[in-house]
Amino acid sequence: MVKALFWNSQGALDPDFNRYLSLFIRQHDPDVVVLMEPRISGRKADRFIRRHRFLHSYRVEASGFSGGIWLFWNDLVSMDVFAVSSQFIHALCTDRNSGVKSLVTCVYASPNRLCRNGMWDMLHALAPSSDLPWVIDGDFNAILDSRDRFGGSSRRTGVCRKFGEFMQQENMTDMGFQGPRFT
Structure with a gap:
């Protein structure tokens, strides 16, 4: 069984984040690690990945100090990015x-609703036509239920209709999360 960690780092240069990630990797020994929103790229990203001793990686670079997705894995798995x-x-x-x-899709959706809208159609096109898990x-930067929202205008629910439609069309199940709410 492949063990994976998906984490919205909100900045991978923070010394506390590095310490917690190193501790988590030592304790749980994941085969695959995905970091969203690392806010760094280029040589700094290369050094970060090498420091955590993963032999293979693929990444979408951050744009300035926002976004980015890093996928790295060990020799116990192979990843064919397509x-x-x-x-x-x-x-x-x-x-x-x-x-x-299994298919694995690592998402860091744009916080901008208009930029994010086209992503749902692209993901729908990638859905497996077989029984492949x-x-x-x-981080979808969208919510399915108004109870998943905290603060902001009371006139807006914040619920993303396209996110809900995608989940329903693809027969997806929300597995929940572990950790504090609203983080």
């Missing part, structure tokens, strides 16, 4: 021990 946008990385993940395959995780 679709990329500024908002996601889509890959076929194979567990080298068992041969089990599909894990899609990340």
Whole structure:
């Protein structure tokens, strides 16, 4: 079984973040790590990934100090990246021990609703036509239920209709999360 960590880092240069990530990697030994919104790119990103001792990686660079998606993995899995946008990385993940395959989509959706709208159609086009399992995780910058929202205007629910339609069309299940709400 492949162990994966998906984390919206909101800035990978923070020393506290690096310390917590290193601790988590030591304790849980994930095969795949996905960081969203690292806010760094280029040589700094290369050094960060090398420091955490993952041999393979693929990334969508941050734009200035926003966005970005990093996918890195160890030798126990293979990742064949075959679709990329500024908002996601889509890959076929194979567990080298068992041969089990699954699709993995790592998302950092634009906080801008208009930029994000086209992403749902692109993801729908990537949906598997077979029984291949599909894990899609990340920061969608959208919510499915008004209870997932805190603060802001009381006139707006913040619920993203397109997100809900995507989840329903693709028969997706929200697996929940672990950690504090609204972070």
